[in-house]
Amino acid sequence: MSACCEPQGYEKVFDDREARRAAARYARSGLTTLPRRTLELYRDGVIGGSTLLEVGGGIGDFSAEMLGAGVDRAVCVDMSTGYDAVAARLLADAGLTGRAGRRTGDLVTHPDLAGPADVVALHSVVCCYPDARALVTAAADRTRRYLVLAFPRDTWWMRAAGGVLNVYPRLRGSDWRFRVHRPDDVARAATDAGLRLVREERFAFDHHLVFAR
Numbered sequence: 001m002s003a004c005c006e007p008q009g010y011e012k013v014f015d016d017r018e019a020r021r022a023a024a025r026y027a028r029s030g031l032t033t034l035p036r037r038t039l040e041l042y043r044d045g046v047i048g049g050s051t052l053l054e055v056g057g058g059i060g061d062f063s064a065e066m067l068g069a070g071v072d073r074a075v076c077v078d079m080s081t082g083y084d085a086v087a088a089r090l091l092a093d094a095g096l097t098g099r100a101g102r103r104t105g106d107l108v109t110h111p112d113l114a115g116p117a118d119v120v121a122l123h124s125v126v127c128c129y130p131d132a133r134a135l136v137t138a139a140a141d142r143t144r145r146y147l148v149l150a151f152p153r154d155t156w157w158m159r160a161a162g163g164v165l166n167v168y169p170r171l172r173g174s175d176w177r178f179r180v181h182r183p184d185d186v187a188r189a190a191t192d193a194g195l196r197l198v199r200e201e202r203f204a205f206d207h208h209l210v211f212a213r
């Protein structure tokens, strides 16, 4: 996908209001299920490394927790600037500002936004991008060791929920759509990029896959 046709208007959906909502939820109950699972796998030594690239990291709560768990440096790339202020405050409050970087843009059309990292993680991001293969390929190219892909299950009720959810971006004039991609296609993009699937878990709503180089 060329830069001229990259999706637009993500800021209209992933805005400062959404960021404040995510921060309040994090303050109340910590990480959500998928990033929490990745953090557990890192703490258990299933995933290892000292650098993290989080694609579509939102408020950066997962990156902050990974820095607390042993990662030396984390970079977050997100297409929306709507989270920036909340993310900066979260890092500052945790005393982690100097160990974290943040870049704005689409990793697919601007792969140079981030250098390689030991762990590359995408939680609920594949469902936010039209070309899953291009996104997974770009993310896989960035990992030295592990790639984590957590994304919604392909079920009729997930697709139905997506149809309802997508009324909102249409009303706001954003290209963003919630998309359910076929899990086999997502996994094949990672293996075609030279990674192997080392762990596969299924949650009520999502797949959580770990690939290794």
Ligand SMILES: C[S@@+](CC[C@H](N)C(=O)[O-])C[C@H]1O[C@@H](n2cnc3c(N)ncnc32)[C@H](O)[C@@H]1O
Binding pocket: 010, 014, 032, 035, 055, 056, 057, 058, 059, 077, 078, 079, 080, 105, 106, 107, 108, 122, 123, 124, 125, 128, 129, 135
């Ligand atoms: C639903 S949010 C998920 C935020 C966070 N990972 C979480 O689990 O709460 C998806 C985020 O992915 C970002 N995103 C989607 N495609 C992207 C891409 N190609 N490059 C960078 N960010 C992307 C969006 O801007 C959005 O902030």
